[in-house]
Amino acid sequence: MVKDPWKKIILFMVVLFALTVLNLLNSPPVEQEPVAPIAYSHFKYELKQGRIAEVTLQESFLTGIFLQPLPLSGADIVGSPSKEIHAYKQFRTNIPPFGDPGLMALLEEHEVIINVERPKETTIWERFLVSLLPWIIIVWVWWYFIQRARLQGGMGGNPLNKFGKSGAHIFTHETSSKTFRDIAGLAEAKQELQEIIAYLQNPGKFERLGGKMPRGVLLVGPPGTGKTLMAQAVAGEAGVPFFTLSASQFIEMFVGVGASRVRDLFTNAKKNAPSIIFIDELDAVGRSRGAGMGGGHDEREQTLNQLLSELDGFEPHDEIVVMAATNRPDVLDAALQRPGRFDRQVVIERPDWRDRVKILEVHTRNMPLADDVNLEIIAKGTPGMVGADLEGLTNEAALIAARENSSQLCSSHFERAKDRQLMGIERTLFMSDQEKHITAIHEAGHTLVAVSLPNTDPIHKVTIIPHGQALGMTQQLPEDDRYHYQSSYLLARLTVALGGRAAEKLCFDEYSTGARNDLKLVMDLAEKMVCQWGMSEKIGPLSFSRGEEHPFLGLKLATEKTFSDRTAWQIDQEIEKLINAAQDCAEQILRENREILEALANSLVEEETLDQERLNDFFKKWTVKRPENNVGLKEKSCW
Numbered sequence: 001m002v003k004d005p006w007k008k009i010i011l012f013m014v015v016l017f018a019l020t021v022l023n024l025l026n027s028p029p030v031e032q033e034p035v036a037p038i039a040y041s042h043f044k045y046e047l048k049q050g051r052i053a054e055v056t057l058q059e060s061f062l063t064g065i066f067l068q069p070l071p072l073s074g075a076d077i078v079g080s081p082s083k084e085i086h087a088y089k090q091f092r093t094n095i096p097p098f099g100d101p102g103l104m105a106l107l108e109e110h111e112v113i114i115n116v117e118r119p120k121e122t123t124i125w126e127r128f129l130v131s132l133l134p135w136i137i138i139v140w141v142w143w144y145f146i147q148r149a150r151l152q153g154g155m156g157g158n159p160l161n162k163f164g165k166s167g168a169h170i171f172t173h174e175t176s177s178k179t180f181r182d183i184a185g186l187a188e189a190k191q192e193l194q195e196i197i198a199y200l201q202n203p204g205k206f207e208r209l210g211g212k213m214p215r216g217v218l219l220v221g222p223p224g225t226g227k228t229l230m231a232q233a234v235a236g237e238a239g240v241p242f243f244t245l246s247a248s249q250f251i252e253m254f255v256g257v258g259a260s261r262v263r264d265l266f267t268n269a270k271k272n273a274p275s276i277i278f279i280d281e282l283d284a285v286g287r288s289r290g291a292g293m294g295g296g297h298d299e300r301e302q303t304l305n306q307l308l309s310e311l312d313g314f315e316p317h318d319e320i321v322v323m324a325a326t327n328r329p330d331v332l333d334a335a336l337q338r339p340g341r342f343d344r345q346v347v348i349e350r351p352d353w354r355d356r357v358k359i360l361e362v363h364t365r366n367m368p369l370a371d372d373v374n375l376e377i378i379a380k381g382t383p384g385m386v387g388a389d390l391e392g393l394t395n396e397a398a399l400i401a402a403r404e405n406s407s408q409l410c411s412s413h414f415e416r417a418k419d420r421q422l423m424g425i426e427r428t429l430f431m432s433d434q435e436k437h438i439t440a441i442h443e444a445g446h447t448l449v450a451v452s453l454p455n456t457d458p459i460h461k462v463t464i465i466p467h468g469q470a471l472g473m474t475q476q477l478p479e480d481d482r483y484h485y486q487s488s489y490l491l492a493r494l495t496v497a498l499g500g501r502a503a504e505k506l507c508f509d510e511y512s513t514g515a516r517n518d519l520k521l522v523m524d525l526a527e528k529m530v531c532q533w534g535m536s537e538k539i540g541p542l543s544f545s546r547g548e549e550h551p552f553l554g555l556k557l558a559t560e561k562t563f564s565d566r567t568a569w570q571i572d573q574e575i576e577k578l579i580n581a582a583q584d585c586a587e588q589i590l591r592e593n594r595e596i597l598e599a600l601a602n603s604l605v606e607e608e609t610l611d612q613e614r615l616n617d618f619f620k621k622w623t624v625k626r627p628e629n630n631v632g633l634k635e636k637s638c639w
Contacts, residue, residue, distance in 0.1 A: 036090065037077060037078045037079065038077065039078055047112070048110075052110070053066065053112065057114070058117060060094060066091065069088060069089045070089075071088075072085065072086060178232040179233055182229070183229055184355065184358035185354075185355030185359060186230065186355070190230075193234050196214075196234060203274065214321075214344040216323070217322070218325075218329065218345045219231065221347060222386060224388030225351075229387075230346075232278075242275070243275060247279050247281050248285070259303055259306035266310045269320050273320055275320055275321075276322075278323045282326045283329075285300055286304055286324075287304075287333065289304065312340040329345070350385075353481060356379035357379040360379055370411070372410060378418070381460065383477060394417075396417035396420060397413040397414045400417060401413045423463075423467040424470070427466040429471075431471070435471075439471050439514065441601045442500035442501075442504055443474050444600040445502055445503025446474035447462050448503075448589065448590060448593055448596060449496050449499030449590070451619060451624060452624050452625075453492045456476065456492045456493070458476065460476060461473075461475045461610070462474045462604065463475075463608060463609040464609075487529070487535045490529055491578070491582060495585045497525075497582075499589075501515040501586075502587045505587070506587065506594065526579050527575055530571055530575050531544040539570055545562055599618075603618060
């Protein structure tokens with residue numbers, strides 16, 4: 001008995017082929033009378049003599065039947081070298097390419113039967129293929145249902161044969177040549193990963209001394225800082241196979257598929273050892289257990305359990321380094337970060353302006369730059385941007401230059417690209433003169449307050465042209481990267497944010513809806529100052545969970561209240577005190593400089609956009625009065 005279904009299919013096809021061939025060979029041949037190929041002139045002659053009974057028109061030639069078998073010599077047959085005479089009942093001739101308009105009239109005159117049809121001449125192999133086609137369709141349908149049965153577990157198959165594959169992409173040194181030379185900056189991270197590269201290149205050097213390299217390396221950093229690129233560069237430097245996939249690829253609707261894919265991934269990596277496994281967005285599968293809706297039977301938790309077992313289980317994989325990337329290390333399960341698993345964390349931080357210069361040099365090395373482009377100035381004007389942001393900035397500048405048919409990228413192209421990234425796309429929106437004046441007063445209030453206070457970032461640009469969702473915008477850029485924010489700087493930010501609203505109240509004696517985003521920013525910042533950073537004199541150095549994001553929902557929902565109602569009331573009072581003090585400070589500055597405020601608003605209405613150079617020229621003509629006394633911050637001035 002044949003157990004393998006494939007053997008049955010092959011045996012069936014062999015028998016079918018043999019039967020078809022025998023059927024064709026045993027079928028009696030069709031006897032056909034000889035056809036005489038004659039010249040068209042000879043055909044016309046015989047037609048006029050009344051010796052043709054029937055003709056059949058077939059595209060560029062015609063065939064016919066004589067009334068009586070006609071003896072023809074070799075001279076009458078086209079292409080025949082023989083001179084013997086034979087009697088032919090049928091003939092064939094070619095119609096001239098230019099046609100014969102009088103042919104049909106001549107045929108009708110001699111009462112010849114006229115047929116019109118397409119030629120149908122088939123060979124024995126064509127008849128063979130036509131007779132075999134139905135059987136091919138039957139065999140294909142049979143094979144399709146057998147494959148379906150295999151996927152569903154029947155006929156010795158496994159339902160996870162298809163879904164259980166990891167789907168990881170493998171890169172070798174030939175297909176991916178990323179190295180540390182392709183990564184600008186991140187010197188500390190490169191230095192920390194050099195040990196991993198040295199181990200993969202020469203594992204015996206460490207094993208000889210009894211040392212063990214970390215099984216797992218966790219790359220931690222904000223989105224877009226180059227974590228995936230760093231992992232590719234490690235594989236390129238070590239010259240080993242690189243398996244990469246996203247953690248979300250493990251999860252499927254079928255229970256057990258994620259664990260099966262983890263096993264398949266490590267099995268393939270062991271076959272290609274030494275190698276690197278890179279799992280992107282590890283928090284998709286590595287969040288703390290017990291938080292899922294399905295409890296211990298949650299598919300994500302089963303996948304995590306299998307990953308933990310593979311990282312540090314009974315079967316060693318000393319020549320496999322597992323790298324993972326995440327921007328939420330705070331939500332990872334504690335078992336993932338213990339020694340023996342992801343026991344080494346490499347922080348990929350946002351680049352400072354010096355590293356941003358190097359990143360810009362990498363992204364612009366194939367771009368024609370004009371002489372007025374200074375990458376150092378661009379880098380200093382892009383604080384907080386990561387590698388992905390800078391790549392988008394250079395690409396947007398190239399698109400703007402291409403739309404203008406420019407042969408080089410100028411500084412203006414980079415400036416407009418930066419404005420689009422920081423402020424949003426410029427919108428064409430019809431605004432009345434009154435609305436333009438309100439917007440100008442609002443933005444002038446922000447600008448004047450920022451210029452009056454000493455602990456604020458310089459104004460880079462102020463505009464009343466709508467960008468994104470905003471009708472106007474005041475853009476501040478720090479002179480250098482900041483890592484600490486002092487309370488005086490934060491109080492100044494609160495005051496600047498409320499400057500637009502205070503200017504509207506001063507000039508129009510009422511508020512508008514334009515301060516919605518300002519109020520939201522002020523409330524969030526004041527809440528963090530009081531609850532998380534201990535900047536309230538009355539509450540003191542205490543930290544509360546209020547204002548924090550939930551690690552799983554990413555929202556301020558479902559957070560447990562860890563303080564009393566009395567403390568909550570005190571927090572509200574301190575937040576209100578900070579905001580009111582900042583508002584009083586902004587109002588004081590604007591009252592004492594109202595003439596400057598209105599002049600600045602008029603300049604905005606006329607020019608619509610004022611950059612840093614134009615603002616410096618404007619304030620050289622005026623003397624700004626700065627606040628001297630306190631406005632409610634307990635022995636402190638408003639800055």
